[in-house]
Amino acid sequence: MDYGTKALDKLLKFVDKMSVEDYKRAYEEALKDMSEFDSIKSTSSYNFVNSINIDYLQINYSIKAKEENSYNDSSSNLISSAA
Amino acid sequence: MRKIGYHSTSEEQGMKILSQKIFFESSEKNWLGKGIYFWGSSDICNGFDEAQWWAVKYKKFTKYLIIEVEIDSNNFLDLIDNEEHKSKFGIIKDRFIEKHIEAGKNVQDFEEYLIFKIIDNEFDFDFIIAFTHGSDFRYRKIGFNFNVVTRPQIQICVKKHNCIVALKRMEI
Numbered sequence: 001m002d003y004g005t006k007a008l009d010k011l012l013k014f015v016d017k018m019s020v021e022d023y024k025r026a027y028e029e030a031l032k033d034m035s036e037f038d039s040i041k042s043t044s045s046y047n048f049v050n051s052i053n054i055d056y057l058q059i060n061y062s063i064k065a066k067e068e069n070s071y072n073d074s075s076s077n078l079i080s081s082a083a
Numbered sequence: 084m085r086k087i088g089y090h091s092t093s094e095e096q097g098m099k100i101l102s103q104k105i106f107f108e109s110s111e112k113n114w115l116g117k118g119i120y121f122w123g124s125s126d127i128c129n130g131f132d133e134a135q136w137w138a139v140k141y142k143k144f145t146k147y148l149i150i151e152v153e154i155d156s157n158n159f160l161d162l163i164d165n166e167e168h169k170s171k172f173g174i175i176k177d178r179f180i181e182k183h184i185e186a187g188k189n190v191q192d193f194e195e196y197l198i199f200k201i202i203d204n205e206f207d208f209d210f211i212i213a214f215t216h217g218s219d220f221r222y223r224k225i226g227f228n229f230n231v232v233t234r235p236q237i238q239i240c241v242k243k244h245n246c247i248v249a250l251k252r253m254e255i
Contacts, residue, residue: 008171
């Protein structure tokens, strides 16, 4: 059996024995690390481009949500009218 | 297993790496944990092109180098071609997600990086190789799930410097 397969078998045992408290602690530490990722903090221009993309997605998402709401509103009006 | 990887960095840093044959970014943390990151190649992506894209588009280096390395080790985790590694990693990920839910957290907030952080603490891998795509990490936080990957990338995270057996400067 190769090293990677053996390690993964051990990791499976590790996670099965992990307590919820240990998980919470490990998760918080992981989040802290991720805030320091080189690819995230990178250059200001990267962050700028990234924020534009997210803003764009959020705007589209809100428009879609509004359209769905107005559709639901009109359909409920129709149901009310029919009733 | 032998793999070829490409690393882009500033010209100044690159010259140091080439003269001393040591990568200095070994404490860098990213998706696959702590290590030196290289772009890999396959039939559907080109590591050299990705290294160039990283240097120019993300880092905005005006002067940069691309270094090709040859990596050789038997202590690896291969999440691309090794079916056993991929299958076991999938089971482990599911178990971690179960723990995440038991801890009262939302499944959408699960972070795969946690697994690689534990791998770094508990095991002795020389390198990890995996397909990645950055968009998942950035967009799922706001509720989007993407099924189409338009820019697959292979990342090789080298955790032990001594598995780099050769390096050379590439013509840009």
